[in-house]
Amino acid sequence: MMRMFLAAAPAVLLALSSAQAEPVAYEFDLSHTEVSASWVHQGYSRQSLQFTDFDGTLDLDLETPANSTVDITFNLISGIWAGAHHEAFVGHLNSGDFFDTAVSPTAHFVGTSFETEDGETGVMTGDLTMNGQTHPVSLEVTLNNSGETRDGRSKLGFTATGTLLRSQWDMGYAVPYVSDEIDLFISTEMAVPAPAE
Template identity: 30%
Template sequence: MKKIFTLLTAAFLIQAASAQSTWKVDKAHSHVKFTITHLAVSDVDGTFKDFDATIVAAKPDFSDAKYSFTANTASVNTENEKRDGHLKSADFFDVEKYPTLSFTSTGIRPNGTNKYKVSGNLTLHGVTKPVTLDVVYRGTISNPMTNAPDAGFKVSGTIKRSDFGFGSKYGSPMLSDEVELNASGEFLKQ
């Protein structure tokens, strides 16, 4: 009887593991944006042109999802070449020393219908800190071009750059300590 129970448990765990799906970001239909306030009167937006993201989930509502994200810091773009060069320098991203930033989720909890609080570790400028982001699952459709499942997500949150020693030479009100994060993306089932 004990052997049968052990075999059934193993079969269940194998089935549960195989039921997980991996979703990769469709970069052509996704963006990663940040906003910081300059001189306490104006918002400046930036994006990362080179990034990757993956979601692994077993449940169709993504309530058990695990998120991972990386961005190439040298791909920062604020539509101003001089400012972008400064952001890539040791004053800010220090792209030579810290070529990537990353986020890996550690937990998820519901926060309304198709809304979640996702906690995880953000690594920026060589510092890793826990952060919590708001995630809205926008639904899954059959992509009309590929007939494959395509899921949409919206992510938002706020971090403090002082937590990461980022741009420490530039205090408020030159640059706000709080940086808003916003991302929107389509994810293709693999």
């Protein structure tokens, strides 16, 4: 559903000044990236899970954001972590009540538009496909910082938040006892890849 949100990377584009004319590839620093979803369980508590296995394309054009490409695929079979003692719950998430990973083992997010007024905050919209359904998702994006890695490569950091209704993706099991609305949270650092040795 949810490096669904990493698609928010174009928010950084207008905050950086550059004469580059071609999109530049960035990669996630997975040790400093969190992609999570949370919900209310029967009114008693808020629960969450993290998506840990994802990859994709983040080609950012700092001069013309419309030329950027954000395309992220999540491996749902092995890439869901809900904490210790939650093996049965993760198994249920993989069943036909939710992600139905036997049929649809991945989720896929493709950014389609980005709007910003100040170059530091904005709204990224994209198409999220999971469980055989495709619907738009919007994320509020904030640029946290921009700079360089220790070896001089361009580095960016941002946070993105949003919500979706899981029933739109035919995952309405236990609604309304378990909330239909899912809160998305992404916080990430990314950098231009190091040159191949």
